[in-house]
Amino acid sequence: MYLDYFGLKENPFSIAPNPDFLFMSERHKEALAHLSFGLGETGGFVLLTGEVGTGKTTVSRALLKQLPENTQVAMVLNPSLTELELLATVCDELKIDYDKTSFSVKDFGDAIRQRLLENHWAGGNTMLLIDEAQHLSVEVLEQLRLLTNFETDTRKLLRVVLIGQPELQQKLKQPILRQLAQRITARYHLLPLTVNEVEAYIRHRLRVAGCERPLFSRALVKQLHSAAEGIPRVINLLCDRALLAAYGHDQMVVDKKALKQAIAEIALSEPKATGLSLGYLATGALLGGLLLAAFYWGPRLLTPLVEPQPQASPAISASALDKQRLQAQQLAMQQQAAQREQVQQQQQQWQRLKASSILPDRSWQLLLRSWGYDVPISQASCSLVTAIDLHCLSLNGGEKVLREVNLPAVVALEDQGERFYAVIRHWGAKVELWLGEQSMLVSEQWLGQRWQGEFQVLWQPPQGFDGVLKQGNQGQAVYWLEQSLSLIQGQAPRQTFSFDQQLSQQVRQFQQQNNLNADGIAGVFTLLRLNQQIYVDQPRLQEMN
Numbered sequence: 001m002y003l004d005y006f007g008l009k010e011n012p013f014s015i016a017p018n019p020d021f022l023f024m025s026e027r028h029k030e031a032l033a034h035l036s037f038g039l040g041e042t043g044g045f046v047l048l049t050g051e052v053g054t055g056k057t058t059v060s061r062a063l064l065k066q067l068p069e070n071t072q073v074a075m076v077l078n079p080s081l082t083e084l085e086l087l088a089t090v091c092d093e094l095k096i097d098y099d100k101t102s103f104s105v106k107d108f109g110d111a112i113r114q115r116l117l118e119n120h121w122a123g124g125n126t127m128l129l130i131d132e133a134q135h136l137s138v139e140v141l142e143q144l145r146l147l148t149n150f151e152t153d154t155r156k157l158l159r160v161v162l163i164g165q166p167e168l169q170q171k172l173k174q175p176i177l178r179q180l181a182q183r184i185t186a187r188y189h190l191l192p193l194t195v196n197e198v199e200a201y202i203r204h205r206l207r208v209a210g211c212e213r214p215l216f217s218r219a220l221v222k223q224l225h226s227a228a229e230g231i232p233r234v235i236n237l238l239c240d241r242a243l244l245a246a247y248g249h250d251q252m253v254v255d256k257k258a259l260k261q262a263i264a265e266i267a268l269s270e271p272k273a274t275g276l277s278l279g280y281l282a283t284g285a286l287l288g289g290l291l292l293a294a295f296y297w298g299p300r301l302l303t304p305l306v307e308p309q310p311q312a313s314p315a316i317s318a319s320a321l322d323k324q325r326l327q328a329q330q331l332a333m334q335q336q337a338a339q340r341e342q343v344q345q346q347q348q349q350w351q352r353l354k355a356s357s358i359l360p361d362r363s364w365q366l367l368l369r370s371w372g373y374d375v376p377i378s379q380a381s382c383s384l385v386t387a388i389d390l391h392c393l394s395l396n397g398g399e400k401v402l403r404e405v406n407l408p409a410v411v412a413l414e415d416q417g418e419r420f421y422a423v424i425r426h427w428g429a430k431v432e433l434w435l436g437e438q439s440m441l442v443s444e445q446w447l448g449q450r451w452q453g454e455f456q457v458l459w460q461p462p463q464g465f466d467g468v469l470k471q472g473n474q475g476q477a478v479y480w481l482e483q484s485l486s487l488i489q490g491q492a493p494r495q496t497f498s499f500d501q502q503l504s505q506q507v508r509q510f511q512q513q514n515n516l517n518a519d520g521i522a523g524v525f526t527l528l529r530l531n532q533q534i535y536v537d538q539p540r541l542q543e544m545n
Contacts, residue, residue, distance in 0.1 A: 001328060002247035012209035013240040015233055017057060023204045023232075024062060025197040031059045031188040035161065036066070038186025039127070044148055045160045045183050049168050050190030053233030056163050059190065060129065063161070070124035079135045083143045087112065090128060090147075105143075113150045116157035126158050133164035138176055145180040170539065173372035192230025195222055201232065202239060215243065215253050223256070227263050229429070238262050248328045265335065354420045356436050363410045363421040366434045370408045370425060370539045371458055382456075390458045393524065398453035399444065403427060405528055406541045409455035413447075424455070427541050459528060460535065469522040473499040481522055484534050485510055 003011065012021070024032070031048060038046035050056050064073060074093030081089060087108035091098050094115050098108065119126045128147075130136065136144075150157040162168065166189070172181045193201060199221045206215060216224065216239070224242075228234040241262035242254045249258060357363065365380035371390065382392040395401055402409055402424065409424045426432035430441040462480035469481055478499045485506045486493040496503070504520035511518040514529050522530075531538065 002243050005247050006215065006243065006252075007211055008206075009210035011240070012205040012211070013236040013243070015236050017061075019061070021205050021208050022058060022062070023201050024058070025055075025193055025201070027191060027193075027197075028055055028059050028062070031190050032062050032066075034186045034188040035059070035063055038184075039063075039159050039161070044156055044185045045144075045162060045180065047168070047172075047184050047187035048161070048163045048190065049166050049187070051192070051231065052165065053231040054190045054192055055232050056190055057131075058232075060131070060161070060163055064129070067127070068125065070122070072119055072124060072126050074126070074128045076128070076130040077132070079130055079132050079140070081140060082137075083139055084108070086140050086143060093128075094126070109146070112147065113157075116150050120152065120157055127161065128158060129161040129163070131163045133162040134166075134168040134171060135164075136162075136171075138171075138174065141171075141177055141180055145177075145183065148183060167369070170370055170372040193225070193232060193235075194230065195225045198225045198228075198230060198235060201235065205239075215246075217253070220254060220256065220259055223259060226429075227259075234266075237266050241265050244328060248325060248332070250325075265332075353435055353438065354415060354418055357420040357422060358418075360410060360412075360421040362436060363423050363434070366423045367408055367410050367458060370423070391461055392456055393459055394454070394456050396454045398451070399427075399448075401453075402455055402541065404525065405457055406532060407457040407459060407528070408539050408541060409457045411451055411455045413450040414452075415450050424541065460531060460538070461524075461527060465527070467524070469499055469527075470520075471499050471501065471504050478503070481527075481530075482506070484530055488530075488533055 003009070014021075035046045035048060038044075048056055048059060067073065072094060074090050076086070076089055076093070083105060084103075087105065088098070088100075088103070090096075090112055091108060094112070096111050096115050098111055103111075116126050128144075130144075144160055148156055148158050148160060169187075169189070171177070172184075199216075199218065202216055202221065202224075203214070206212075224235065224238055228238055238259070239254075239262075242259045245258035245261040245265075246252075246254045251258065361377050361380045364382070365375060365377050368375055368380060393405075395405065408426075410421060411424055412419060412421055414420075420435075423434040424431060424447075425434050425439070430443060431447050433440050433442060433447075462477040464475045464477040466477075469477055474497050476497070479495070479497045481499075482496050482503050483493050485491075485503075489506065489509065491506075494502075507522050507526065508518045508520040510516075510530065511520075511526060516526055516529060532540070
């Protein structure tokens, strides 16, 4: 609609994948290097995770492009499969004939092993790439591990690339999957783009589309980066809508007004769209092709996102340009009417969402899931966690204490006199909540108005810990403490089971380095901070500096 107006050969910000617009930021290049290194080893698994829209597909396509020509690749794009369905899909991808009526797991395994050997004897490699791997069941993941058992004396015959959202990392921490986790030779978590990378990203896509002049100022890029939180797919949506708004206003560059309108139109503005999930937004827009499909139900999305505009005057020039501008205005008005209807539906959905969370069991199920344990809702409670070497900890103190603990937490909230439960999963520029099965972003102000400051977390105390460790104590917990501190402080462990003066000094040094009360006594908060540095794979509320 605006291509001729800005001198563009094609849409620079289409969310459809187009290899001509491939942009590899430094972190994308780093991710590619990690995966390539892992695949170059003796074989096994490599892991790529990241939030929706951060560019995992970009990295995977770049990885496929640089594979040797003698590599046969099997791709699984729908991972919601049973063990037999997975093996059948692998056979289909590797062009292996099989009997669809009678093949067993063993038959599939034998056929796949034969093809792997044939490729190896021919001097080639075989790779299996699975997207959206967080949806794989434990049974299917275990079957994948068994496939990587096929090997020669020097190398594995199958390399497996798992691509998924952050939940995949937690799933792989389950004890039942520990053998698979040990075979991961490289892993990388893809973060959103920085401000500088967003600026380069926008400039690159405009240049490929035929526009050399800057349409977005540096100051505008900073605002756009903040609104999209650095997620490329959302950046595309914003830029596309901002260019359309500038075109509708007869402007040759995008200004703050046009960007503000774009943010409002895709429900990213803070006052009216708190609770929006960017990942859901991007995925919804991609699949549905409609802007309104990108809304995540939010607690404050209660008013129209864009004020109604006056009816366009019928006195319109017959020129093609004016006709296009009229079409743009009419489209905007249709969207505004649809948004008003959407608001009512969102209010109803928010009420249903709260009603489904009036008991804490669903929140406990979600909290356990963040630690990698998927349990039935009937078993999700504090009474279960001791069986999986976790312990419940109830604390008070609001944001300050929760940030210090730095763990996902179950909280009780109250909205319009209704009490319900949620999981605070991440605390950054906004707070990410899990409510039911939905993820949502809210402001600190919104949360503070509904939260009294009490919360519960899961953590891993050392065996034998009864609340405090100090001089004179003995046992396994003391041994763990000395071993852990020695590891962090670069000292040779003494392997002592007695809490002596030297260990007290080690504790005091650690407390000073971590802005804790330096009394030489290891209490809950000291051990929580120590856990963050020892157990690098445990979930965190916010990233460590």
